[in-house]
Amino acid sequence: MCRWLAYQGSPIALDEFIFNTTHSLIDQSMAATMGPHTTNGDGFGMGWYGRGGEPGVYRGVQPAWNDANLRDIAHHMDSSLFLAHVRRSTGTAVQQTNCHPFRHGKWLFVHNGLIYGYADMRRELILHVAPELFPEIHGSADSEVMFYLALSYGLEKDPIAAMEKTVGLIEKIGREHGVEHPMQMTVGIANGETLWAIRYSTQGDSRTLFYNTDVAQLRELYPDHPRLHLIQDDARAICSEPLSDLGGIWNVVPESTAVAVKDGEIEMKPFAPSAP
Helix, strand or coil: CCEEEEEEEEEEECHHHHCCCCCCHHHHHHHCCCCCCCCCCCCEEEEECCCCCCCEEEEECCCHHHCHHHHHHHHHCEEEEEEEEECCCCCCCCCHHHCCCEEECCEEEEEEEEECCHHHHHHHHHCCCCCCCHHHCCCCCHHHHHHHHHHHCCCCCCHHHHHHHHHHHHHHHHHHCCCCCCEEEEEEEECCCCEEEEEEECCCCCCCCEEECCHHHHHHHCCCCHHHHCCCCCCEEEECCCCCCCCCCEEECCCCEEEEEECCEEEEEECCCCCC
């Protein structure tokens, strides 16, 4: 049902997290261990911040493990903030416009999960998207509609509050359509300076999400580990599954929690949807 990761910290080559870890995102695209499906081969994408205010995006419909350009770009690109995603479709077409991350101006958005009953709710949900944003919806995926609903509800001013309104609306409309548990999600959001992540589901049984322990503490725990000397103290990663098997590195993001990451600091607060 998709896997994703995000990084915020001192600039680092994208392939250090996408390809080079023990259980990298590419490994998760072929052999995920914590999701409902093992293979996530219905497309991929990565978005990164470099020159200028808007992020670059590279997306494709073939499996991530089979794209030589992805490996080459990730190896030669450094960034202080990036997101990467491997997709497993939940019913919508395998096409580039449905691949994550989605981009609007300086904002990036990735999603793991689904809106249950989306086919029946799609028209009604789209009618809540701001008219000026509607022409920017190019795909058919529920994740893209979620992103544009959040933009309509003020994502650019307060991402967490906008997502609370978005999820509240989805749950309200879902229940009107007889869907008991409409929302299943972990999401990643970025604007070039800050990274946000949310773990939430209506049922209270959300997809997995992890963040790394402070790097300085990890060096004390594993003083001879070479990879820990490649990254700086402010490095923070959030991922669907741990990128390595070493104990003490990865911590669970609690259920119904929103996370903000900036300058190596992590803040968490409860995530509580409310219908707009």
